[in-house]
Amino acid sequence: MQFTGRRRKLTVHPQNELYGHCLQLYGQPPLENISLSEFETFAVERLKLLKTVENLGVSFVKMSEQYSKKLHAEISGLNFPFRPEVDESSLSKSQAGPSEYEKRRKDHISHFILRLAYCQTEDLRRWFIQQEMDLFRHRFTDLLPKYKTEFLHRNNLKYDTMSLEEKKKLSDQLINSSYGLSGATIVEQDFYKVPFQDALDLVRTRKVFLQGGYAYIPHQDIVTIVLNDFRTRLSKALALTARSLPAVQSDERLQPLLNHLSHAYVGQDYSIQKNIGKVSLEQIDALSAKSFPLCMRQLHKALRDSHHLRHGGRMQYGLFLKGIGLTLEQALQFWRSEFIRGKVDADKFDKAYAYSIRHMFGKEGKRTDYTPYSCMKVILSNPPSQGDYHGCPFRHSDPELLKQKLQSYKLSPSGIIQILDLVKGMHYQLACQKYFELTHNIEDAGFSLNHPNQYFMESQKLLSGGKDIKKEVEMPQKVQENAAANGASVQPQPNTTQAEEEMGDLDSYFLDE
Incomplete structure (x- = not known):
């Protein structure tokens, strides 16, 4: 693909000028052709970096030794440029070598790709600016004085x-x-x-x-001084990008990529099931209290209390249960037994609801094996309305009601204050991670939370001393038949754009009762 309609003029913007320093203010957009595969790869890797910047900025004092060490490791691991290793004044592709050149090229192009994805709303623009500024501050501060001076003159x-x-x-x-x-x-x-x-x-x-x-x-x-200039430039650039976005979105190749990037999940896949027999239906109540994230604990309680969930809750909770190991047979039994305790009889359940559950497991319709919702999808998609229980409690609950809920779970007053402060700063995933730490009595979770099923798996590892959930032995025959397929297996995330399209298709199979 090409970023603009003009062809690149190397005499005007040679590479040794555009990539002549390891740091940029991103004033000149890229003018080269890149493949859609590279487009998506660059975007996802920069998104991983910015999410790490966000997590570290809340978990550690910014610019502290520990903060800088962890962020440096992330920058190096994702192959973004950091400290200059060569004489910047004489940099060219051949002199720097493909490695350094490609790092700077990826840094430049990936920034502009995320501009397209994060210029769409005020909240997205605010988040993007803050993470880019924190990343820029870290990289600029670590430069030697001579490189700082050169950067100032170059810009x-x-x-x-x-x-x-x-x-x-x-x-x-x-x-x-x-x-x-x-x-x-x-x-x-x-x-x-x-x-x-x-x-x-x-x-x-x-x-x-x-x-x-x-x-x-x-x-x-x-x-x-430099950060103020960077913020001003980036804020104006995002506003201009937003105006031209309709022209970019008219490209049917780019529209689905850009639409999903702003709430893309870039972690592990929790849909593939192995090791049958790790969780039984009889364990779900106990697991909900000790190993479910707050969003799923809330949905489980609502289901047990009212014996019904509307379609948003069924999708969010049903796919989560599938991810922790429920088989199709278990899922049908679980939802049927609960619904018939309410206003839905067995015949109505089989006619109105069973198909949607089989479809969720890839046994109907397009035969797609749907994946559980990530935190970003829960936070940004389909906000709950009156009578709904889906969504993220840290994002969608009134702060006072959230406080009361946390108090009912016996969290310490100081811990509740920490969670509410994170919520106030719109760090919803970090608030959930703090909830994990408080409910498991640990100082540091040791991971960055991005997925409800990740929360469950990390909880089970911690509670079992780092081991998987123990398989139950010599259960009655009926219980054995209902044993779950497994806990979530950690595999590379499949094409996220395809997953988003498939998940949207699933919505139509749930009734709104």
Whole structure:
């Protein structure tokens, strides 16, 4: 595919100019042809990186040693550029080698792909800007001073460094206005001479020396200036991208990719079943209390109380149960036994509901083996209305009602405050992860939560000392027949676009009763 209608002019934007530094402000869009496969791969890998940035930003103090170490590992693991390893002034594809060149190319192209996906709503734009800024801050801060200066000049941020004579002349003022500096460190580190209107945040907090209309900024604080510029540019760029989005979406190849990227699940697949006999129907009540995420615990309780769930709840909960190991026969027995305790008799269940359950297991219709909902799909798709119990409690519940629910589960007051603070910051998956830690009495979950079935599997591993759920032995024959197929098996995620299309097709097979 091609990003614009124009052909690329190498004489105007040669690669050694476009990718001449490991860091960019992403002012020049890519003009080359790439395949749809590469388009999706780049987008998913950058999305993984930005989600890690979000998780680390809440779990650790930003720019702390532990935060930087973990983020550096993620950047390296996904093959995005980090520190410059070569002389930036002479970089070309042949000099840098394919590895470094391709890293910078992927960084550039993937940023613009996610712009297309995350320009669609104010919430998506806000999230995208925040994660890109945190990523940029980390990468810029870790640059050596000479590379910072080169980056500023490359991007027309021509802030001059003070000479040694100037620093000695103004040393007292610089020491008094800059935190943690002494006469020795003044000589050693760079100071930038910046028009004061470009440093209003630092001026407002009295962190810099002002003279003659200029602010004198130590090198560790210049990132504040650059970040303000980056935020302004990116915010304007997203607004412009949103205006041109209808033209991009008219391409039938790109529309499904872009539509699913903003709430794509990029983790493991929890639909493939092995090792029959790990969970029985008789275990579900106990498992719901100790190993179900709050969304599924809420659905299970609603089903037991009212003996019915509307279609949104049946889809979300039914696919989750399939993912933890229920066979088709078990699922039919589970839903039938519960519904006939309410207003649905056995005959009506067989006529109105059994088909949809068989369809969910790939035994009807298109014979597709549907996958359980990821956290992002639960959060962003089909919000619950009056009488519904599906969705994410951290996203869709009133904060006061959520607080009461957490109190009823005997969570500590301090833990509830932590969860509500994460909810207030719109970190819904991190709030669920904190709920996991509090209900399992651990300090650190040790994983990034992206899927309700992941929550279940991690809970079972923890409660069983790192082992799988134990298979029950010598059960009565009837119970053996109802034994579950297995717990979720961890496999690479299939094509997410196809999965989203298939899941949408399944909606039509559920009744709205």
